[in-house]
Amino acid sequence: MSVSTISPEARQAPSPAAGQATFAGTGILLRFMLRRDRMRTTTWILGIALAGFYFAHAVSVVAETEEDLVSLASMYADPVGRMMVGPGFGMDAPTYERFYASGYSLFIYILIALFSVFTVIRHTRAEEQTDRAELVRANVVGRHATLTATLILTLGANMLAAGLILLAGVSADYDAAGSALVAASGLAVGLFFAGAAAVTAQLSESSRGASALAGGLLAVAYLVRMGGDAAEVGGSGLSWASPLGWSQQTAPFVHDRWWPLLLLIGSGALFIAAGYWLSTKRDVGASLLPSRLGRAEAKPSLGTPVGLAFRTLKGGLRGWGIALLLTGLMFGSYAQTILDAADSLPAEVSEIFAGEDMMLGYLAYMAVFMAVFIAAAGVSGISQLRGEESRGRAEYGMSAPVGRIRWLGSHLLVLVVGLVLMLCLVGLGMGVGAAATLEQDGSQYFGQLFLAGALQAPAVLAVIGIVTALFGWLPRAATAVGWVIIGFGGVLTSFGGLLELPEAVTELNLFGHLADYPVQDIDWVPVLWLSGIGVAGILLGLLGWSRREVNRV
Amino acid sequence: MNENAPVIYAENLIKEFGPVRALDNLNLNIASGEVHGFLGPNGAGKSTTMRVLLGLLRPDSGTVQMFGRDPWRDAVTLHERLAYVPGDVELWPNLTGGEVIDMFLRLRGSYNKARRDELIERFDLDPRKKTRTYSKGNRQKVALISALAADVDLLLLDEPTAGLDPLMEAVFQEVIHQAKSEGRSVLLSSHILAQVEALSDRISIIRAGHIVESGTLSELRHMTRTTIEVETERSAQPLAGCSFVHDFHTEAERSVFEVDGDHVGEAMNLLTDLGIRSIVAHPPTLEQLLMRHYGEDLSQRGVSNGTAKKVS
Incomplete structure (x- = not known):
């Protein structure tokens, strides 16, 4: 029998050493990954731990008295609150630890899930996509070594994070068993989504696609438990259809059930086994799902600078837009809850919310808060333009007969239109959310809330103007200054009332000048001068860009 | 636009990036219809020259004109007559190769779709794939096709075949010959000597931002x-x-x-x-030509290599 006609049986029959050989090099790869990831993974672990410590200790700061706690707990006990954060176990008799587990643990689990997905994809599919995996696999490295080392890294990091979460609970004087259950739930969620990513890494040819599939599973898990938990206190049958639901059905500090974690661990292990099995069914670099082909020819709209700018910025704007629309809906749907709780909210909270009418004050405040995020989307858009410049795409694009001003102007046009749309979407989301939940006069508020969102445009425009001017004249500083403006605005908007800062400092917050519509009447003076800053900044930026060198090294 | 003016005319160009002198009294002349080889190692100033010609950088001193015009001031008018292939082609990751080609052709105005399709065929490119999945060679093909399919008088090609396999290299030589027979001018920067030798009417050798030798291949051979x-x-x-x-x-x-x-x-x-x-x-081979300018003064070459990353 010649070599080329080896029968399928002979090919598949493993030699005695084959079992070990498929894992050859796992240890070395693991050390290599630890070296490559030392900053990134450490940051993630510390970030997750920080969130844990913050949530565990913030509860007692926000709600100083028993009464405060009861009134806050009512937010998480009602259907809208349950929809956002979980089944609301024990909210009829709230304690700090129950409030921590009910209100905040879900966000810790989501962070761990995201970390697990990103880490697994980054070390498997992303490596294959960039052909680095080929370089590694050409050495004495077994077929399963990369996936094994990746999973050890991910689960090891998750264990460290879980240990710190446990410490967070214990340090806040919470019950040790319940704190351990919160930590273990996080670990089990991490295992589940690491397994899911191990499967999606085999399915998609691009790391983006693989992350999107696993991230999509997380989003579906969240949406399914939203519906399930909103239906009944303690969750309904639908909650049990979601892996995130399983993690919350442990009911830490209330029932302290450990067995739902078996569902997570069992299905996670199944996913991992499936990932290993699927990886033997394909070539290195290949995918099980065919990669989607795009258009062979461009649509006519792409043949203009605006068309190019739209395609460049579309992805980012769409992501921000969807997230902000959902957030707006969420804030809006709290309207009735706020109305009910208005009288019993703690003094700290009412200090942040302006105006007499608690509910409208809350939504006016949220409109400002969302404007900070929309401005952040704008800064991120301009930093994307800096990326276009430094990666050489700007100069390549402008090697066609497209002038400087047309190039930047088109991108800014798309960006600003996108941001204005976002402002409207946020207003729309809040308006729809409020109109849907308010028991009376809901539709009357819709128009006001829509306008409240749209009226933040001058503040956003001012930020864009300042950052664009810097892009034209001091490109290195543009993005950094932009994020400082956003960070400063975010802190002052969130805590400004509590910080008791001198007026000279608070005046610097671009987001603090517009009137709190609909609580206050619209004040046209700040509208005008903020818009003026925006327009002048954009013109100045265009002038600088037309005069400076492109991508000067 | 002055039709008798040389396609590219540069005299005593100086460009400094901080302490690094990227262009040092550079002189370059390209006549209409000429394929001009622009030879030099990495970091010698080839890309900086290209970027000055595109009006992206402004020289500190010296004169530069293309078709008798200032590339900095009249960039848009000039870009109607030229197409550029960057040395390190970065494309928009969410567009397909076909979309990028069409976008460039439409930005330049009218174009011949048959010619576009023929080039895609000859370079064996799948235009339906997103550019984020393309290899360096495929990204270069996209840039080459959108440059060659355009109806322009001048092609600025910055190491255009660094990622192409030998088969595609041969296709590249064919299409450049074709472009030349159509009367187009080409500035072809490269450190692949055989390619320049096969295609160029005239050659300029650049070292440390300065043209050390310029002429036809036979003129250069007399010197060696x-x-x-x-x-x-x-x-x-x-x-x-x-x-x-x-x-x-x-x-x-x-x-x-x-x-x-x-x-x-x-x-x-x-x-x-x-x-x-x-x-x-x-x-004499071009290797020997180059060695004469680089090999005899390795210490100086070391200096220019040390600055290579900053200026290329």
């Missing part, structure tokens, strides 16, 4: 040495003493040496007297 491999009846050792003979090696009756271009006749006379059994003469 012919390699001679010869078998003689009597020992050729006496030639080793001549001032125009270099690198003399001999092994029994076989000798190998280099002769200065303008002394080949004298060397032949001497060899005839020794009784030639067989003789092979090689024209």
Whole structure:
């Protein structure tokens, strides 16, 4: 029998050493990954731990008295609150630890899930996509070594994070068993989504696609438990259809059930086994799902600078837009809850919310808060333009007969239109959310809330103007200054009332000048001068860009 | 626009990036219809020159004109007449190759779709794939196709074939020949010597931001040495003493040496007297041309290499 006609049986029959050989090099790869990831993974672990410590200790700061706690707990006990954060176990008799587990643990689990997905994809599919995996696999490295080392890294990091979460609970004087259950739930969620990513890494040819599939599973898990938990206190049958639901059905500090974690661990292990099995069914670099082909020819709209700018910025704007629309809906749907709780909210909270009418004050405040995020989307858009410049795409694009001003102007046009749309979407989301939940006069508020969102445009425009001017004249500083403006605005908007800062400092917050519509009447003076800053900044930026060198090294 | 003006005219260009002098009194002239090879190692200033010609950088001093116009001031007008292939092609990751090609062609105005399709076919590119999945070679093909399919007078090609396989390299040579026969001018920067040798009418060699040699290939050859491999009846050792003979090696009756271009006749006379059994003469290769400018001064080359990352 010649070599080329080896029968399928002979090919598949493993030699005695084959079992070990498929894992050859796992240890070395693991050390290599630890070296490559030392900053990134450490940051993630510390970030997750920080969130844990913050949530565990913030509860007692926000709600100083028993009464405060009861009134806050009512937010998480009602259907809208349950929809956002979980089944609301024990909210009829709230304690700090129950409030921590009910209100905040879900966000810790989501962070761990995201970390697990990103880490697994980054070390498997992303490596294959960039052909680095080929370089590694050409050495004495077994077929399963990369996936094994990746999973050890991910689960090891998750264990460290879980240990710190446990410490967070214990340090806040919470019950040790319940704190351990919160930590273990996080670990089990991490295992589940690491397994899911191990499967999606085999399915998609691009790391983006693989992350999107696993991230999509997380989003579906969240949406399914939203519906399930909103239906009944303690969750309904639908909650049990979601892996995130399983993690919350442990009911830490209330029932302290450990067995739902078996569902997570069992299905996670199944996913991992499936990932290993699927990886033997394909070539290195290949995918099980065919990669989607795009258009062979461009649509006519792409043949203009605006068309190019739209395609460049579309992805980012769409992501921000969807997230902000959902957030707006969420804030809006709290309207009735706020109305009910208005009288019993703690003094700290009412200090942040302006105006007499608690509910409208809350939504006016949220409109400002969302404007900070929309401005952040704008800064991120301009930093994307800096990326276009430094990666050489700007100069390549402008090697066609497209002038400087047309190039930047088109991108800014798309960006600003996108941001204005976002402002409207946020207003729309809040308006729809409020109109849907308010028991009376809901539709009357819709128009006001829509306008409240749209009226933040001058503040956003001012930020864009300042950052664009810097892009034209001091490109290195543009993005950094932009994020400082956003960070400063975010802190002052969130805590400004509590910080008791001198007026000279608070005046610097671009987001603090517009009137709190609909609580206050619209004040046209700040509208005008903020818009003026925006327009002048954009013109100045265009002038600088037309005069400076492109991508000067 | 002055049609008689040279396609590219640069005189005494100086461009400094901080302490690094990327262009040092650079002179460059390209006539209409000429394929001009622009040879030099990485970091010699080839890309900086291209970016000055595109009006992306402004020279600190000196004169630069394309079609008689200032590339900084009249960038848009000039870009209607030229197409550029960057050295390191970065494309928009969420567009397909076909979309990028069409976008560039439409930005330049009307275009011949048959020509576009033919080039896609010849370069064997799948235009339906997103550019984020393309290899470097495929990204380069996209840039080449959108440049070659455009109806322009000048092609600025910055190391256009660095990622192409030999088969595609051959296609590239064909299409450049075709472009030349259509009367287009080409500035072709490269450190692949064989490519420049095969395509160029004239060649400029750049070192550390300065053109050290410029001319047709045969003009450049006069300035350098012919390699001679010869078998003689009597020992050729006496030639080793001549001032125009270099690198003399001999092994029994076989000798190998280099002769200065303008002394080949004298060397032949001497060899005839020794009784030639067989003789092979090689024209100078571009490697030798380059080695003459870089090899003899390795320390200076080291300096320019050290700055390579900053200026290229």
